[in-house]
Amino acid sequence: MAVFKTYVPEPQEPGWVLIDAAGQPLGRVASRIAALLRGKHKPHFTPNMAVGDCVVVINADKVVLKGSKPRTKVYTRYSGYPGGLKRIPASVMLAQKPVKMVEHAVKGMLPKGPLGRVMFRRLKVYAGPQHPHAAQKPVKMEVK
Template identity: 45%
Template sequence: MKTIDARKLDIKREWYVIDATGKNLGRLATLIANILRGKHKPYFQPDVDVGDFVIVLNADKITVTGKKLTDKEYKWHTNRPGGLNVRTLQWMLEHKPEEVIRLAVERMLPKNKLQKRFMKRLKVYTGSEHKHQAQNPKNLEELKALWKNF
């Protein structure tokens, strides 16, 4: 039997829609990262980009457990004296809910040259509307195999 090489295949990228209402942030980000990488495909290879597009709706309605709303902090520095910026998860969800999901997914992806490619295929929206209807996205709940711990 011959090994399938993903480089030689005609890779077809699918579009999936996920409604984030009531979903746990960490589990949602893990699922999205796996789809972006293509780990659900039989010809997955870690060094080849075979992943799909993901559209996340209702990003402002995610849930977190414990005291993460007040304890989890997002930090960045402006490289100027006194330029450390710190925001809590609660502040981020109120002002930039798309950024919360984007950062969670980005930090779960491998830190290599493919990370930017993966992140370009992630589309996050706060409302229930998106502008990718022409791609005929599939509802992710149809793929029950991916929903083991979700």
């Protein structure tokens, strides 16, 4: 009788990746970031482990929304109280809180639960071109 063993990768230090979101569509950037956070680009990808890299996103304020999304897409949040529903159009969100917009798009593409929260903590988003993670020497990646 053959005995099969399941390969489980050893926990490793995550690498660092830099993504410039300037001029890129929001959904395309977010899906690429989510794949990097999950570790789907690595040969030892395991869906039940956080094997992905830390991702630094710069120029979040220059991300692009295609088509009619700036007019029609609406971000909503609810406080739990009567009359506590807040609606913000995507054009206003992009102008006021571009970091929250990118984080919201990426968070929706990650697994729900404790594993997804661990992955989301590895995401660092900045509105401008400056970031404080130069010491980690992030590798620059292009979004296709």
